[in-house]
Amino acid sequence: MFTPSQHDVRRFFCETFRKVHSGEILTPLEAIARDWILQHEEYADALGDTEAALAADYSVERGQSNPFLHLSMHLSIAEQISIDQPPGIRSAFLSLAQRLGSEHDAHHEMMECLGEMIWNSQRSGLPPDGATYIECVKRR
Incomplete structure (x- = not known):
């Protein structure tokens, strides 16, 4: 399993930017990242300076949103939808996207559910609960 470090993730997004x-030519994963980067122009400053990105502190106490976490969640959700994993997530996404237009x-709604699923898994020590995640998306 690929487990990039925080710096790896930040370098990836900065290099893609x-x-x-x-x-330049992009890899398939960079092309997906590009699509989300272009939809978040507010992150241009953070993505434009790799050294600053590596040093940045996006802790909750500082009250800033973490652009790298946000973009990573977009990538994770895009991958989940593309392979329908957990099974049913694609359908739940399509219904939600249609409702929201x-x-x-x-x-963004799915990010809330994904974050909740990860938090519950970490807190309980159990594997992530895909069924609960999908139900959360359906309730949005």
Whole structure:
């Protein structure tokens, strides 16, 4: 299993941002990241300076949202939808996106459910509960 470090993730998004703005060829994963980066122009400053990105502290106490976590969640959800894992997530997403009239807004709603599932798993020491995650998405 691939487990990138915090710095790996930040470098990936910063490098993708750089490649997008210099017109370089992207890998398939970078192309997916590009789509989300372009929808979050507010993150341009954070993505434009790799050294600052590596040093940045996005702790809850500082009250800033973490652009790298946010973009990572978009990537995770996009992957879940593309492979329908957990089974049923694609259908739940499509229904939510239709109700909201926006795939982007649906992703943001799903982030709440994904975060809750991960938090519960970490707290309980049990594997993530995909069925509960899907039910949460359906309730949004």
